[in-house]
Amino acid sequence: MDKNLKRMATMHRMQTKGLELFYKKGYYNTSIDDILKELDLSKGAFYYHFQSKEDFFISIVQNMVVRKVYVLMIEPIEGKADPFTAIERCFENALATAQHNELDYGFVLGNFITEFNGRNEEISKYLKDIYKVWEVNLVTTLQKGKTDGFIARHVDSEGVASFLIASYIGIRVLMVEGNSRMLGYNYMQQIKQYLKSIAETQLV
Amino acid sequence: MDKNLKRMATMHRMQTKGLELFYKKGYYNTSIDDILKELDLSKGAFYYHFQSKEDFFISIVQNMVVRKVYVLMIEPIEGKADPFTAIERCFENALATAQHNELDYGFVLGNFITEFNGRNEEISKYLKDIYKVWEVNLVTTLQKGKTDGFIARHVDSEGVASFLIASYIGIRVLMVEGNSRMLGYNYMQQIKQYLKSIAETQLV
DNA sequence: AAAAAAACCGACCAAGTGGTCGGTTGACTA
DNA sequence: TAGTCAACCGACCACTTGGTCGGTTTTTTT
Numbered sequence: 001m002d003k004n005l006k007r008m009a010t011m012h013r014m015q016t017k018g019l020e021l022f023y024k025k026g027y028y029n030t031s032i033d034d035i036l037k038e039l040d041l042s043k044g045a046f047y048y049h050f051q052s053k054e055d056f057f058i059s060i061v062q063n064m065v066v067r068k069v070y071v072l073m074i075e076p077i078e079g080k081a082d083p084f085t086a087i088e089r090c091f092e093n094a095l096a097t098a099q100h101n102e103l104d105y106g107f108v109l110g111n112f113i114t115e116f117n118g119r120n121e122e123i124s125k126y127l128k129d130i131y132k133v134w135e136v137n138l139v140t141t142l143q144k145g146k147t148d149g150f151i152a153r154h155v156d157s158e159g160v161a162s163f164l165i166a167s168y169i170g171i172r173v174l175m176v177e178g179n180s181r182m183l184g185y186n187y188m189q190q191i192k193q194y195l196k197s198i199a200e201t202q203l204v
Numbered sequence: 205m206d207k208n209l210k211r212m213a214t215m216h217r218m219q220t221k222g223l224e225l226f227y228k229k230g231y232y233n234t235s236i237d238d239i240l241k242e243l244d245l246s247k248g249a250f251y252y253h254f255q256s257k258e259d260f261f262i263s264i265v266q267n268m269v270v271r272k273v274y275v276l277m278i279e280p281i282e283g284k285a286d287p288f289t290a291i292e293r294c295f296e297n298a299l300a301t302a303q304h305n306e307l308d309y310g311f312v313l314g315n316f317i318t319e320f321n322g323r324n325e326e327i328s329k330y331l332k333d334i335y336k337v338w339e340v341n342l343v344t345t346l347q348k349g350k351t352d353g354f355i356a357r358h359v360d361s362e363g364v365a366s367f368l369i370a371s372y373i374g375i376r377v378l379m380v381e382g383n384s385r386m387l388g389y390n391y392m393q394q395i396k397q398y399l400k401s402i403a404e405t406q407l408v
Numbered sequence: 409a410a411a412a413a414a415a416c417c418g419a420c421c422a423a424g425t426g427g428t429c430g431g432t433t434g435a436c437t438a
Numbered sequence: 439t440a441g442t443c444a445a446c447c448g449a450c451c452a453c454t455t456g457g458t459c460g461g462t463t464t465t466t467t468t
Contacts, residue, residue: 044418048415214445248446
């Protein structure tokens, strides 16, 4: 364990910086040297720890993106009593971190899915798996919301789940331009409107 | 004019193939040679017609993407009597072309916005401008929908417009994986549900 | 302190990349 | 028929890329 410490530390530094740059500049537009330069490390160090650029990226996805999506996008909603409030709070928080220029892992996921689509089957698979977990968890929460009397029985949970995720990823694409605060605020209003429309008792 | 014909034809061939490959493989991951190889043309031909790769891409955006987004995503909705039906039909058509593996220009736009965000200011500007036109036109249609008695007066047209576009771009990101038909169908159901919730008379 | 193992260095390589440029082609003009 | 010029060719260039490898430093083990 003690021996692994340095190894782990270096790998983690590389992965953190790697994710940051891959996210900012894109995978294909970021070279290994770009990452190494910022860390004062050499090619040798990199290929001592990772087999290839692709292997490196996959390790980032599986070690950081998976967990973060889970912690930030899934856990805050999972099995909560009132699904509406949970979803609203979760999305609101995610948009807030995005506006502070921190890593928004919901968007990171959408970004990478877009970049690797049709270009790298293996990586795409890992990314889609994360989306699937997100979706399945949302569906479960929505189903529970039905039995708990929050959501109308006729509602299609899967449709709602993918619609919610899609709208979130989409609004983040649009938020890359200037008035992201306004867009984010307006988006939350519409999400609330939409959620209200699938509620058990329509109090409009 | 007669002389310009050949020039135009070659440029158009390059642009068509360029858009196809840039869309499929991404801008940074597609080389000029990739495009030229498929057209049996040389570097000389390319740089005779275009100043640079970037200039080439911008010409594609301004000549093809702008027009297609307008024809396919804006015009079918612009100023239509019943905005709901118009939006639903337009999105339905766009999703259908996407499922036939044809170029879906709504998604092409979202794709490129993602790829160039934070990487190329100039290109990003052109892309965002297209999005703006799309949004503004949607807002106008929605406003008209209010005065025509289709849409409730309290509705925030801008919020609805960006929400609609966001959800569309987002669902297309998710549709890159297998069950795109199901996703597309479910998406349309949710869009209808959402649109109903902003209608003048709530007949739910 | 010596040996062994782990971590890291950086020069090097082949395969691209965007872009240049002197030259060829072939249709049109004088 | 000779000349002109837009359109195109393809060898070439400087530079970057992912990846290799023999060697050095640092840390751990004995």
